[in-house]
Amino acid sequence: xxxxxxxxxxxxxxxxxxxxxxxxxxxxxxxxxxxxxxxxxxxxxxxxxxxxxxxxxxxxxxxxxxxxxxxxxxxxxxxxxxxxxxxxxxxxxxxxxxxxxxxxxxxxxxxxxxxxxxxxxxxxxxxxxxxxxxxxxxxxxxxxxxxxxxxxxxxxxxxxxxxxxxxxxxxxxxxxxxxxxxxxxxxxxxxxxxxxxxxxxxxxxxxxxxxxxxxxxxxxxxxxxxxxxxxxxxxxxxxxxxxxxxxxxxxxxxxxxxxxxxxxxxxxxxxxxxxxxxxxxxxxxxxxxxxxxxxxxxxxxxxxxxxxxxxxxx
Amino acid sequence: xxxxxxxxxxxxxxxxxxxxxxxxxxxxxxxxxxxxxxxxxxxxxxxxxxxxxxxxxxxxxxxxxxxxxxxxxxxxxxxxxxxxxxxxxxxxxxxxxxxxxxxxxxxxxxxxxxxxxxxxxxxxxxxxxxxxxxxxxxxxxxxxxxxxxxxxxxxxxxxxxxxxxxxxxxxxxxxxxxxxxxxxxxxxxxxxxxxxxxxxxxxxxxxxxxxxxxxxxxxxxxxxxxxxxxxxxxxxxxxxxxxxxxxxxxxxxxxxxxxxxxxxxxxxxxxxxxxxxxxxxxxxxxxxxxxxxxxx
Numbered sequence: 001x002x003x004x005x006x007x008x009x010x011x012x013x014x015x016x017x018x019x020x021x022x023x024x025x026x027x028x029x030x031x032x033x034x035x036x037x038x039x040x041x042x043x044x045x046x047x048x049x050x051x052x053x054x055x056x057x058x059x060x061x062x063x064x065x066x067x068x069x070x071x072x073x074x075x076x077x078x079x080x081x082x083x084x085x086x087x088x089x090x091x092x093x094x095x096x097x098x099x100x101x102x103x104x105x106x107x108x109x110x111x112x113x114x115x116x117x118x119x120x121x122x123x124x125x126x127x128x129x130x131x132x133x134x135x136x137x138x139x140x141x142x143x144x145x146x147x148x149x150x151x152x153x154x155x156x157x158x159x160x161x162x163x164x165x166x167x168x169x170x171x172x173x174x175x176x177x178x179x180x181x182x183x184x185x186x187x188x189x190x191x192x193x194x195x196x197x198x199x200x201x202x203x204x205x206x207x208x209x210x211x212x213x214x215x216x217x218x219x220x221x222x223x224x225x226x227x228x229x230x231x232x233x234x235x236x237x238x239x240x241x242x243x244x245x246x247x248x249x250x251x252x253x254x255x256x257x258x259x260x261x262x263x264x265x266x267x268x269x270x271x272x273x274x275x276x277x278x279x280x281x282x283x284x285x286x287x288x289x290x291x292x293x294x295x296x297x298x299x300x301x302x303x304x305x306x307x308x309x310x311x312x313x314x
Numbered sequence: 315x316x317x318x319x320x321x322x323x324x325x326x327x328x329x330x331x332x333x334x335x336x337x338x339x340x341x342x343x344x345x346x347x348x349x350x351x352x353x354x355x356x357x358x359x360x361x362x363x364x365x366x367x368x369x370x371x372x373x374x375x376x377x378x379x380x381x382x383x384x385x386x387x388x389x390x391x392x393x394x395x396x397x398x399x400x401x402x403x404x405x406x407x408x409x410x411x412x413x414x415x416x417x418x419x420x421x422x423x424x425x426x427x428x429x430x431x432x433x434x435x436x437x438x439x440x441x442x443x444x445x446x447x448x449x450x451x452x453x454x455x456x457x458x459x460x461x462x463x464x465x466x467x468x469x470x471x472x473x474x475x476x477x478x479x480x481x482x483x484x485x486x487x488x489x490x491x492x493x494x495x496x497x498x499x500x501x502x503x504x505x506x507x508x509x510x511x512x513x514x515x516x517x518x519x520x521x522x523x524x525x526x527x528x529x530x531x532x533x534x535x536x537x538x539x540x541x542x543x544x545x546x547x548x549x550x551x552x553x554x555x556x557x558x559x560x561x562x563x564x565x566x567x568x569x570x571x572x573x574x575x576x577x578x579x580x581x582x583x584x585x586x587x588x589x590x591x592x593x594x595x596x597x598x599x600x601x602x603x604x605x606x607x608x609x610x
Contacts, residue, residue, distance in 0.1 A: 115326070123333055146355065152357075193604045
């Protein structure tokens, strides 16, 4: 009898609560509609990876062919090349970007002069620039006819000009450099905010004890940065199957001669869909990325949650 | 004390080096765009031109309205996009910050899951072109991908949860303010920093986006944003003259285009708004990155 009464009031309060929150549901509506269109409506389209796409029949009318698209994809060298490029570039980015960002953050944190803000502002600036313009900046240096490096730098050294956009051996370095140039300012802000959160008293007592700046950095700052470094690295590992499409497509100017070292899963999917009209391969590669990417993000996030619950995405 | 001074000098040296590395590519674009075209052909892009020239800029703005037009598209896109993005992001974030709301968990899950798993380019492209049919329209610049993302929603939600005391909201409710009234007159004034940050993220996203135009605008070149125009020009410098006059004339005029310097002047034209706005918004940008913390 008493139980029933309780259920009754629960229903009543739920009703009351629903009524109170009606305006809130309306507020959430536009965002939910957008999520539905942009993120959820495309999901059924993933079945395309198991179909032979026929534009007339549409996604769901096209014939089902099982794993054939994947068989073809993994029979080509492409599958290996794009997976290797995507993962190796990301690993290089993680190492180079972390070292540079931590280094710059420490320098900024130790800076007592007012110029600190100016430095930070300048170093962050490349982050704001679109990849299209970055490709122009790179072109200014590397253009084989007019580029600064061929005409000023190599000429002064008495060396022959290099056709940069034709020679793939240079590109792994160029892309790692361009990426570091673009994101160091961003990453260093995150490390900087961790350093600024460290209790200054630790440094004061260390310096009273005669500890040099260098020792303070290696014995205090870096060990205290470790959790942030681990977290950032884990989250980057979670995104290791994704690449910055603009970096790999715009900066090498979509040059076929460089594909062996610039093709990543994202550029492959794009070219398959819009340049080569190879829908089957493109959708197979896309699903391959979505699923492995999902597993990686999920695992990385679980790992983060174990170490530091506050930093986890969810 | 002495080692401290040495250290300061060292860190100045390092930071000057990094600042220069960040700036030098942009300075090369600037000086090159102001160099006489013949000098570029002889000596390449340079930091110290012997013969300065404004011809590239004159050429860009004389050859017609394609640059000005693209600027117009970019400005309208950025303003409309930022306003819409800020509105729907804030509203959704506020909704999922409401602790007592039934269904909050489901909505939060929908937002978080969208950050973890997505259909990728192929299904998204098919939905926008075949199902919604927005290819070659202004909507295709505005809607795909950029309007809202889970990251900004979660960033805002955690700001609402942590920085707006529940007591204030409860007090407003007890005083008879409805949810909408509370949101407008209590929540938004207290959330200015996060609103500025998300608006900034969205604004930069729209101004810098080239992908939507590249993928969805295949015919209507009059809808090209600055980024799309730049993109197209890198592949094909003739585009600049083709889009403003008719094609027969363009082929005649082609030999007269000071291509090398025009390229760099165009890049400068695309870069300029960012350089002008950046110093003023930098503060909010840094704040936003710090708020997002490791989640970025």
